[in-house]
Amino acid sequence: DSIWAISFWLLAINIFFFDYSGGVGAKFPASLSTNAALMASTVLASRLPSTGQVFSLTLFSIEVFGLFPVFRRHIRHRSWRYHVLQTVVLVLGAGLGVGMVVGAGQGRRWPWKSGIVGMILSVVIAALATGGCSWWLIGLQKYKNEIRGPWDPARPIIMSRTRWNDR
Known part of the structure; x- marks a missing residue:
């Protein structure tokens, strides 16, 4: 649609x-x-x-x-502390809400159990996305190659003053 x-x-x-x-x-x-x-x-x-x-x-x-x-x-x-607390509450609340909606969609009588599972899953996914993937990318830096080509900015050649005086 x-x-x-x-x-x-x-x-x-x-x-x-x-x-x-x-x-x-x-x-x-x-x-x-x-x-x-x-x-x-x-x-x-x-x-x-x-x-x-x-x-x-x-x-x-x-x-x-x-x-x-x-x-x-x-x-x-x-306050940085309240900001972090608010972020944690939002992640937990979003996971709880998604879990409850999915649990209610399956016809369960008590969707709170699936809400708690949703909270745990949201914490794990948020930790993997922000912490685990960042740690993985930092670990991959040792495999990074620096390729120099014509697209790179030119590096100036600086001559010493003694060579300028010789001319």
Whole structure:
């Protein structure tokens, strides 16, 4: 369906154009990424059956894409400890939510068990993606070859002053 494709590309624009620098001077996230995310939410909301559901999704997307980045940037500048705690809570909460949705989709009565499995999986995946892959890439540096070719910038040949005086 074209709505899913449009929302995918709009959310990809949000991911690629968001200001991840988090400088002190930046008060609000970039308008292109925020507008793309809100438009993706609006496109997806057009598929919902009731106006209450559309309102809820629109309000939630404004909170997540508009207000939450400002709050997260504020927390990052206030305290590094709270920033790390917030990141851990977000990873655990996302894993819990995905696990519960998958568990409820399988018709289980208590999706909390699959939610806890989702939390554990999200921690393992986040640790492998941020720590394990970084460690692996650092280990691969010893196999890196430096190739010099005509595309490299020229290295100047510096002659000593004694040779200049001889001329």
